[in-house]
Amino acid sequence: MKFMVTVILITHIMFYCNTVTCLLPPKFQWKVLDFAWEASAREAALNTGAYVPENNLPAGIARWKDKLFITIPRWKTGVPASLNYIFVNGTQSQPLNPYPSWEDAFVSNRACCVSSNSTVVSAFRVHVDNCDRLWVVDNGVSDMFSNVKQVTPPAIVIFDLNSNTLIHRYELPDDVIRDSSVLIGIVVETLGKGCADTYAYIPDMGSNSLIVYNLKQNDAWRVENHYFHFDPHSSVFRVGRVEFYWSDGVSSAVLAPGKKASGHRDLYFHPTASTKQFRMSTKLLRDRYVPKEILFNAAEILGERGPLSQATAADLDPHNNVMFYAQLNKNGISCWNMERPLMEENVPLILSDCTVLEFPNDLKVDQEGNLWVLSNRQSRFLYESIDSREVNFRILTAPTTKLIQGTPCEKMSTIDKALSLIRPKSKTK
Numbered sequence: 001m002k003f004m005v006t007v008i009l010i011t012h013i014m015f016y017c018n019t020v021t022c023l024l025p026p027k028f029q030w031k032v033l034d035f036a037w038e039a040s041a042r043e044a045a046l047n048t049g050a051y052v053p054e055n056n057l058p059a060g061i062a063r064w065k066d067k068l069f070i071t072i073p074r075w076k077t078g079v080p081a082s083l084n085y086i087f088v089n090g091t092q093s094q095p096l097n098p099y100p101s102w103e104d105a106f107v108s109n110r111a112c113c114v115s116s117n118s119t120v121v122s123a124f125r126v127h128v129d130n131c132d133r134l135w136v137v138d139n140g141v142s143d144m145f146s147n148v149k150q151v152t153p154p155a156i157v158i159f160d161l162n163s164n165t166l167i168h169r170y171e172l173p174d175d176v177i178r179d180s181s182v183l184i185g186i187v188v189e190t191l192g193k194g195c196a197d198t199y200a201y202i203p204d205m206g207s208n209s210l211i212v213y214n215l216k217q218n219d220a221w222r223v224e225n226h227y228f229h230f231d232p233h234s235s236v237f238r239v240g241r242v243e244f245y246w247s248d249g250v251s252s253a254v255l256a257p258g259k260k261a262s263g264h265r266d267l268y269f270h271p272t273a274s275t276k277q278f279r280m281s282t283k284l285l286r287d288r289y290v291p292k293e294i295l296f297n298a299a300e301i302l303g304e305r306g307p308l309s310q311a312t313a314a315d316l317d318p319h320n321n322v323m324f325y326a327q328l329n330k331n332g333i334s335c336w337n338m339e340r341p342l343m344e345e346n347v348p349l350i351l352s353d354c355t356v357l358e359f360p361n362d363l364k365v366d367q368e369g370n371l372w373v374l375s376n377r378q379s380r381f382l383y384e385s386i387d388s389r390e391v392n393f394r395i396l397t398a399p400t401t402k403l404i405q406g407t408p409c410e411k412m413s414t415i416d417k418a419l420s421l422i423r424p425k426s427k428t429k
Contacts, residue, residue, distance in 0.1 A: 028092055028395040032388050036095040050108045052078025057381050058393050060125035061374045063366040064161050074122040074142040081105035083120040100164045118166040121151045125185030131195035134159040137183040137202055176222040182206030187253045201253050208249035212285050221288045227299040230273035234310055239328050240358045242379040248272035252314045275309045277302045277342050303342030313362045317400040322409045326360035335409035346408050372397045
């Protein structure tokens with residue numbers, strides 16, 4: 001059975017890699033990541049093991065004006081700074097700048113704690129909101145892959161991007177965290193005209209839950225649902241010639257534009273080990289005291305993206321009302337016009353390349369309508385090794401409108417919208 005699954009996977013992957021040409025030349029790329037060190041700090045970090053070049057794997061990105069933020073989770077030892085940035089108009093292989101400063105960002109392998117509330121120990125994906133704030137979920141752990149060490153409690157860390165200063169740090173309470181928790185990202189909803197009334201939604205991939213945080217009340221709670229769990233039929237992956245099995249739960253959350261009548265929004269989510277798409281209304285998620293039985297029935301299955309369409313990250317282009325997915329097994333990016341029924345033919349693979357897009361780990365749509373994609377060869381990094389003589393990490397970008405041109409993700413005409421309402425939707429069990 002395992003042999004047959006492997007053959008099927010290889011056949012499909014060869015098809016995608018040989019028939020779809022990558023349209024995006026990398027804007028940034030690195031063989032190994034390096035940093036903008038101060039004076040002789042680099043040599044000292046190499047000597048003490050605080051910096052091990054081959055152990056630094058970029059995992060998350062987000063753009064704000066002239067900065068592109070890049071996170072490096074502490075999978076292994078030797079990661080000097082987890083939260084970093086580069087300049088959008090900088091050189092292709094420029095060094096990373098720890099954020100908000102070297103003093104705040106640096107964590108040594110021997111650290112038992114941190115001296116600054118601005119320190120981010122280990123983060124995966126980050127979010128820039130419409131109030132010029134950077135939201136980070138800090139798991140607080142080091143050496144995740146072999147000898148996990150809890151340096152600080154898991155926390156939400158918020159920065160003012162205009163002043164590069166800490167706004168708030170909130171340590172997540174024990175009643176919302178589990179021993180298996182892996183906080184993979186964060187998405188933010190701001191209500192009204194100000195910035196105080198804000199909710200954050202955090203997928204907990206490890207314990208199959210969603211954590212909701214109310215900034216105004218400085219309070220957090222845990223939401224559970226069966227659809228946050230992985231699908232055992234979608235748990236086999238093959239990326240970069242490496243076959244692996246993942247049981248990862250909900251890993252991506254995307255907020256759709258607000259509904260004018262109700263003022264609420266829909267939160268779209270999916271587990272990594274799944275090909276289905278789901279959604280829930282923030283009306284229920286914002287209510288700390290909503291009965292659990294109502295929450296269990298609140299998630300809606302929207303449909304299937306198709307075979308081998310397991311995705312890590314997703315993000316929304318609000319101008320075109322299109323969601324983009326980073327698809328692992330296909331080494332590529334797909335899109336879905338949210339005005340169409342979610343079915344395989346409406347989620348086309350628009351980019352694929354087995355070298356340039358090997359393991360697309362994160363993607364973001366910026367405020368100017370550009371898609372940014374990070375590929376990082378994570379399967380080799382975790383289960384084999386990365387060859388430092390090759391380019392391993394790439395960041396690509398292009399306007400979203402250009403990427404969806406001529407695909408089912410293009411904006412629909414009035415007639416097409418009317419027809420989509422009367423066409424039968426796919427049936428998903």
